[in-house]
Amino acid sequence: MNNFTFYSPTYFAFGRNTEKEAGHYVRRFGGRKVLIHYGGGSIIRSGLLDRVKESLKQVNIEFAELGGVLPNPRDGLVYKGIELCRKEDVDFILAIGGGSVIDSAKAIAAGVLYEGDFWDFYNGKGQIEKALKVGTVVTIAAAGSEGSNSSVITKEEGMLKRGTNSELIRPIFSILNPELTQTLPPYQTACGITDIMAHVFERYFTNTKEVEITDRLSEAILLTMIKEAPRVMEDPDNYEARANIMWAGMLAHNNIVGVGRDQDWASHKIELELSGLYDVAHGAGLAVIIPAWMTYVMHHDINHFAQFAVRIWGCEMNFANPEETAREGIKRLKEFYTSIGMPINFEQLGAKEEDIPYMVETMGLGENETRGSFVPLTKKDMEA
Numbered sequence: 001m002n003n004f005t006f007y008s009p010t011y012f013a014f015g016r017n018t019e020k021e022a023g024h025y026v027r028r029f030g031g032r033k034v035l036i037h038y039g040g041g042s043i044i045r046s047g048l049l050d051r052v053k054e055s056l057k058q059v060n061i062e063f064a065e066l067g068g069v070l071p072n073p074r075d076g077l078v079y080k081g082i083e084l085c086r087k088e089d090v091d092f093i094l095a096i097g098g099g100s101v102i103d104s105a106k107a108i109a110a111g112v113l114y115e116g117d118f119w120d121f122y123n124g125k126g127q128i129e130k131a132l133k134v135g136t137v138v139t140i141a142a143a144g145s146e147g148s149n150s151s152v153i154t155k156e157e158g159m160l161k162r163g164t165n166s167e168l169i170r171p172i173f174s175i176l177n178p179e180l181t182q183t184l185p186p187y188q189t190a191c192g193i194t195d196i197m198a199h200v201f202e203r204y205f206t207n208t209k210e211v212e213i214t215d216r217l218s219e220a221i222l223l224t225m226i227k228e229a230p231r232v233m234e235d236p237d238n239y240e241a242r243a244n245i246m247w248a249g250m251l252a253h254n255n256i257v258g259v260g261r262d263q264d265w266a267s268h269k270i271e272l273e274l275s276g277l278y279d280v281a282h283g284a285g286l287a288v289i290i291p292a293w294m295t296y297v298m299h300h301d302i303n304h305f306a307q308f309a310v311r312i313w314g315c316e317m318n319f320a321n322p323e324e325t326a327r328e329g330i331k332r333l334k335e336f337y338t339s340i341g342m343p344i345n346f347e348q349l350g351a352k353e354e355d356i357p358y359m360v361e362t363m364g365l366g367e368n369e370t371r372g373s374f375v376p377l378t379k380k381d382m383e384a
């Protein structure tokens, strides 16, 4: 196990009706004037927006509001949010929605206190040095942004999707009521499940040895998703299944299953090009990339992939031919994706083979540069 530090100071409120405490938490964490930030309207239709506003009014917190965040959130609305916060003297951002809304909120929070262009944080030209506090009310179990230090934004010009990391944008509190996810369309539920599992895979396939505890925690998340996914696809109102998936989504990405080992992230790097260029859901892009990546790199540590097949899918270990076991595990994963309605190839996703050189080029890798650590991938590998 590698040395590590772990500090993940988000305060979580989990369970039924917890969104009614949003105002209480804003006050507790020092907010005076809030920007309520949200997406395309699901929270208006469900009545959630009104409930959260009511909770702010109850504790005399003033607010401004900015809706309209698109999935794969765009820089244009971030600039608008920054301007609005400055004009209204906002000191706290409350994101109500999924990863897209939360990431947009994080970008605004950092951008408000920065003299330059907030995009500097996303193209590697600047480091976040201060940010307004961000709180969240989560409506989809997926990206894990409610407990993560990351934000991913798409620049409209060229549809470039880029991410940034900073401890300063990790939410100060996050409210997770599984009931709020019951209105999700099945496709979004499935995309979320796929993303949650991918956050584990990026950490599980590692060259670091002897990380038993972290391996076992990772496997617990994967097994939970495999158990709960069919239950929730069949009965979207199943509270217990929703609850387990929602907490798993947080655990998969606040890095508790990442510490003590090298992490990969090449699949996410590749996927961002797909959701950037085609504006498809991040989870759907991952369902295509993850099994392809596994097949491409499995020979690097065939026993690890055989372990994945045995422990996660219950495959029988073929000691004479572990590759067969490994391949069976990847096949089962693809079947699982198909069973929840995810695409598993370019055609099903709506991506085009002829766009591959463009996507690889926009990743911005130099000739000898690589991404990923399990097997460092060059541009040529990415293309393959």
Ligand code: NZQ
Binding pocket: 038, 039, 040, 041, 042, 043, 069, 070, 071, 072, 073, 097, 098, 099, 100, 101, 103, 139, 140, 141, 142, 143, 144, 145, 148, 149, 150, 151, 152, 180, 181, 182, 183, 184, 185, 188, 191, 192, 195, 253, 268, 275, 282, 283
């Ligand atoms: O905009 P509204 O109307 O709210 O509709 C949304 C949106 O269309 C809808 N939705 C959300 N909650 C709902 C609901 N519809 C009905 N009922 C509800 N309760 O779902 C759609 C997708 O929402 P989005 O926020 O885009 O989903 P998700 O949470 O999957 O976020 C995806 C974004 O997060 C980024 C992805 O790249 C992508 O841009 N990621 C962020 C990460 C992070 N910050 O740590 C890590 C991830 O790896 C990921 O890259």
Ligand code: ZN
Binding pocket: 143, 195, 198, 199, 268, 282
């Ligand atoms: Zn992801």
